[in-house]
Amino acid sequence: MSNLSMYPVTLNGNDIQNKRQEIRDYFHNTFSLFEKVFELLKNDDVFYRKSEITRHPMIFYFGHTATFFVNKLISMKVINERVDANFESVFAVGVDEMSWDDVDSKxxxxxxVDEVREYRTKxxxxxxxxxxxxxxxxxxSQESDMWVILMGIEHERIHIETSLVLHTQMPLEFIKEVDEFKACSHSSAAPKNExxxxxAQHIExxxxxxxxxxxxxxxxxxxxEDVKEFKTSKYLVSNSEYMEFVKDGGYETEEFWDDEGREFLKDSKAAYPTFWVLENGDYRYRTISKLIEMPLDWPVDVNAxxxxxxxxxxSQKDGVIYSLPSEAEYRAIYNQSGLQDLPDFHESRANLNFYHYASSCPVNEFSFNGIYDVVGNVWQWSRTPIRGFEGFEIHPAYDDFSVPTFDDKHALILGSSWAxxxxxxxxxxxxxxxxxxxQFAGFRYVISENSNDEEIDIYESDDLVSQYCEFQYGDTHFGVSNFAIECAKIASKFATKKGKALDLGCATGRATYELAKDFDEVEGIDFSVRFVQVGANLKDNGFVAxxxxxxxxxxxxxxxxxxELGYENLRDKVSFWQGDACNLKPNFNSYDLIIATNLIDRLYNPxxxxxxxDERLNEDGVLILTSPYTWQESSTQKELWLGGYVDSNGVEVKTLDSLKNVMSDKFELLHVQxxxxxIKETARKYQHTISQVSIWKKR
Known part of the structure; x- marks a missing residue:
């Protein structure tokens, strides 16, 4: 067994001290393995290179997994002091080509690099x-503080694999060999697929x-789902089998590609898979740290x-309709293979968990009841877009892990890879x-009469996000005007300059667009991507549902x-980002206006x-705070409340008085109203709230 391998922690047990040690061992193994991955970079200068244009330089990923621990522990109030606020802002988000992922190096x-190494040690x-x-x-349980630790560990496990993918895309001149990451050394002719x-099975x-x-x-x-009987390929598609497609002009024949595929070909100029290299008329294969002869019997690495x-x-060649398996069909394959879940399944039976190789291996090496590579070797693309199951609930520590991918643009990968x-x-x-x-992903194909997955429901199903969509984009009630529109009107009235504005705590983005009517540029920031993606979707796709x-x-x-909203000419003036109001990235600055909407009483450190x-405002910049001052310990520890309590002298402390004391040196109070x-909850239940608006001008 490789010294890189380790089983995940089980949640049950009888001995708490043994469980602590089990978690410690798993944490340190993960943390060390992640750092070992970055030893593949030839020198520290390579940390500042990008593997591809849509990604950050590697220094971001090196710091990201450590800051994830701190940011999640802070947000869940397990700890209340940061290790390095700058790092925990700069390395916080930006890994998945979402419109709110900022990968602009400027x-x-x-x-x-040594500073990040020191940070990781801390x-x-x-x-x-x-x-x-x-x-x-x-x-x-999910309510345990230890769950947040396990979340950080499993998050880093994800980045062990995705970082290896990025390293394999890095030019070889910047990569060195590391003993722990040795590729499989054998290959031969590929077996003929069948x-x-x-x-047929009932799948749950x-x-x-x-x-x-x-x-x-x-x-x-x-x-x-009731899955009808279907057929699947015995092996993953090998480099040899895929080579026929390449040599038959598959990348040049438009009819084989859908609209998204043709866009991919146009943008990438791809003529063969990412890890293939054409050299003197022959195709060779890129492992992490070497260029080798094409291993014809290894699985091909391709995108969906x-x-x-x-x-x-x-399908055209054989006169039979082939497709990728659905998620339910893959589970049927899994069931028929006789596989068991961890810890009953042992990885010696499959090419995963770094147990055998730091690369793929032949597609006919690991059999599961006659079906090869049901798990391991490379991930397997499916035809199923990821969605939440019935009863889906976010975990409050990481509300943007899944929800942003429920967009019909993210396809499930199944089965795991060697990494x-x-x-x-x-x-x-x-x-x-x-x-x-x-990714380290390939595919197997199926012949199936099972229906394709239904189209995604465009209507937002997240209860809280839907409620805010109704609040910002829905009807008004009881003669009370739309709050986002009214806030934007107040902001435009008091701001003396109309260059750049920040809508902080933007929720679903209505005020961001309203401000863009008067300001040259408006950035909307919210802590929750679940909210941010609504405004971004309005910009990118033209609707809110x-x-x-x-x-x-x-x-x-x-x-x-x-x-219908009248915002069609404002698209280029607005942008949306995920961010922590208490620890924003340094590039969020130089604003003529910052409006923090119903935010101050929800911050962990107001x-x-x-x-x-004030450091983010221009000279004479205006800050607008709105809040109903609903102080709650679930959002802010009581010792950090700005008001709503009686002090040690028996004096009632009101929030506005505290704001005056805190801000008087840097701001002039212009107006309070x-x-x-x-907010509609149901057709017969509404929240009617009064927010206090205070307007401050930077001195």
Whole structure:
């Protein structure tokens, strides 16, 4: 067994001290393995190179996984002090080509590699101490502080694999060999693929919250489907089998590609898979650190668009309709193979968890009841876009893990690869990527009469996000004007300059667009991507669609277009980003206006925000705070409240008085007023709230 391998932690047990040690061992193995991956970079200068234009330089990923621990521990109030606020802002987000992922290098001043190494050492010590000292009950539940630690570990396991993908895209001149990452050394002629029958089955997907292994939010819930008998390829598609497609002009034949595929070909100029290299008329293969003769019997690494194009090609060639398997069909294959979930399944039977190789291996090496590579070797693309199961609930520590991918643009990958470990190799794991993404992923094909997955429902199903969509884009009630519009009107009245504005706590983005009517540029920032993506979707796709609750399970579907809102000419003036108001990236600056909407009483450290917000304003810039001052310990520790309490002298402390005391040196108070807003919960239940608006001018 490779010294890189390690089983995931189980959540149950009887001995708390043994469980702490198990978690410690798993944490340190993960943290060290991640750092070992970065030893592949030839020198520290390479950390500042990008593997491809849509990604950050490698220094970002090196720091990202450590800052993830701190940011999640802060947000869940497990800790209340940061290790390095700058790092925990700069390395926070930006890994998945979302419109709110900022990969523009000019917006970053990257630290030295040794500084990040030192930071990682500090975080390692912090997490190690927490594992030893945090309260712990068994089994570990999603409400446990230790769950956040496990979340950080499994998050880093994901980045072990995705970082290896990026390293394999880095030019070889910048990569060195590392003993622990040796590729498979054998290859021969590829076996001829054939079709095997998979029996009809009733498939049940999803798992209970009491499951004994850690899970991401999208794994929980229920989904059932009756899968008819179908046929699947015995082997993953090999480099040899895919070579026929390449040599037959597959990349030049438009009919094999859908619209997204043709766009991919146009943008990438691809003529063969990412890890193939054409050299003197022959194709060779790129492992992490070497260029080798084409291993014809290894599985091909392709993106989903390439896999789909191959299926269309083979369908035309054979006169039979081939497709990628659905998620339910893959589970039927899994069931027929006799596989068991961890820890009952041992990785010696498959090429995963770094147990055998640091590369793929022949497609006929690992059999599961006659079906090869059901798990391991490379991930397998499916035809199923990822969605939440019935009963899906986000975990509050990571509300943007899954929801942003429920967009019909992220296809599920199934089965794990040689570089997968931890949660990635569990039976119930569900991961998805955009179809043009390169991963250690290939495919098998099926002949199936099972229906294709239904089109995604365009209507926002997240209750809280839908409620805010109704609040910002829906009807007004009881004669109370739209709050976002009114806030924008007040802002435009008091701002003396109309250059750049920041809508902080922008929620679903209505005020961001309203401000853009008067300002040259407006940035909307919210802590939750679930909210940010609504405004971004309005910009990118031209509509907001949501469900408005009537009573019980009865809802009304609503849709409003960018033309109906009158914002069609404002697209280029607005942008949306995920961010922490208490720890924004340095590039968010030089504003003539900052409006923090109903935000101050929801921050984990409001004083920290107030002490630094002036640095982001231009001279004579205006800051607008709106808040109903609903102080709650679930959002802000009581000792950090700005008002709503009686001090040690028996004096009632009001928030506005505290704001005056805190801000008087840097700001002049221009105006205070009340502003009502109404939020619909159901057709017969509404929240009517009065927010206080205070307007401050930078001295």
């Amino acid at each position: 917006n970053y001043s990257w630290p030295k 975080v390692r010590g912090l997490v190690d101490e927490l594992i030893i000292t945090l309260p712990l009950n068994l089994p570990i 079709m095997l029958s998979i029996k 997907l999803g798992k209970e919250k009491t499951h004994h292994l850690y899970g991401w939010d999208n794994e929980y819930g229920t989904y059932e 668009l390439e896999a789909e194009a191959f299926c269309r090609y083979k 997968s470990s931890g949660n990635l190799i569990m039976k119930h794991s569900r991961y998805a990527f955009r179809k043009h993404f390169p 949501f469900t408005s609750k009537e009573e019980g399970d009865l809802v009304v579907n609503k849709k409003v277009t960018i033309e 004083r920290l925000f107030l002490d630094t917000v 009340d502003l009502d807003f109404v």
